[in-house]
Amino acid sequence: MSAIKQRRERERAQRHQLIITAARELAETEGWDAVTTRRLAERVEYSQPVLYSHFSGKDAIVRAxxxxxxxxxxxxxxxxxxxxxxxxxxxxxxxxxxxxxxxxxxxxxxxxxxxxxxxxxxxxxxxxxxxxxxxxxxxxxxxxxxxxxxxxxxxxxxxxxxxxxxxxxxxxxxxxxxxxxxxxxxxxxxxx
CATH class of the missing domain: 1.10.357.10 (Tetracycline Repressor, domain 2)
Known part of the structure; x- marks a missing residue:
């Protein structure tokens, strides 16, 4: 595997975990109703399509x-x-x-x-x-x-x-x- 591909996979895994962590933090402070893809996208500073490239929706985020x-x-x-x-x-x-x-x-x-x-x-x-x-x-x-x-x-x-x-x-x-x-x-x- 090339170094570039390894770096991309590492960055993807970090983004994935960042989304999970942000969902958890938002749920702990404001409840699960506050956890929306729009709010998460704002919080992690990625677009909603980037979130959807990791998770199919809120249910998938809750599962993670x-x-x-x-x-x-x-x-x-x-x-x-x-x-x-x-x-x-x-x-x-x-x-x-x-x-x-x-x-x-x-x-x-x-x-x-x-x-x-x-x-x-x-x-x-x-x-x-x-x-x-x-x-x-x-x-x-x-x-x-x-x-x-x-x-x-x-x-x-x-x-x-x-x-x-x-x-x-x-x-x-x-x-x-x-x-x-x-x-x-x-x-x-x-x-x-």
């Missing part, structure tokens, strides 16, 4: 933001899980990290889990970033637990419910730790 979010979430969960912990400790650390991630990055969390995208969960086409997140939950359960993937799925589902209800103010924040402890105790005390 979501995939970036899953990359971040997987790394966040991985860092949270202590080395060689007891399953209950590992699960608590990963669950706490998940809830913190959702609370600290509400617009990103919306792109990942609330807004419509074509990102498939529990499917042959599930992106590797999403599988990496799921595997962090699976790794919190003992390897001899034949249903550890089911336990991980139920854990993630419960955490999503807690995160969503907390973000909307429908459940009180002062009992968050009690909810988390209850969930973890139920899952770690359940026979495999």
């Amino acid at each position: 933001v979501a995939l970036d979010g899953f990359d971040e979430l997987a790394a966040h969960l991985r860092r949270a899980r202590p080395a060689n912990p007891e399953p209950q400790q590992a699960l608590h650390a990963v669950c706490r990290a998940y809830l913190d991630f959702a609370a600290e990055r509400p617009a990103l969390y919306q792109a990942m889990f609330v807004m419509p995208t074509d990102v498939k969960f529990a499917h042959a086409e599930t992106p590797p970033q999403l599988r990496a997140c799921f595997n962090e939950f699976v790794s919190c359960f003992r390897p001899d637990n034949a249903r550890r993937e089911l336990f991980a799925e139920v854990t993630w589902s419960a955490l999503h419910g807690i995160a969503t209800l907390s973000a909307s103010g429908r459940i009180p924040p002062d009992t968050q730790e009690e909810r988390l402890d209850f969930l973890i105790n139920q899952l770690t005390d359940t026979p495999s």
Whole structure:
């Protein structure tokens, strides 16, 4: 590959990431309704046709933001899980990290889990970033637990419910730790 072609590909990748970052920032400050191709074009100082050369529209941008979010979430969960912990400790650390991630990055969390995208969960086409997140939950359960993937799925589902209800103010924040402890105790005390 020629040096010129490599430079063009590098510049294209940088533009692509710049658009994703700008969409995220705009969503975090003004909400997803504010994220339009016109606003993004202004923000990144490229024309709308340049944006469309990277993304077919807002749905594709949301998908790209979501995939970036899953990359971040997987790394966040991985860092949270202590080395060689007891399953209950590992699960608590990963669950706490998940809830913190959702609370600290509400617009990103919306792109990942609330807004419509074509990102498939529990499917042959599930992106590797999403599988990496799921595997962090699976790794919190003992390897001899034949249903550890089911336990991980139920854990993630419960955490999503807690995160969503907390973000909307429908459940009180002062009992968050009690909810988390209850969930973890139920899952770690359940026979495999």
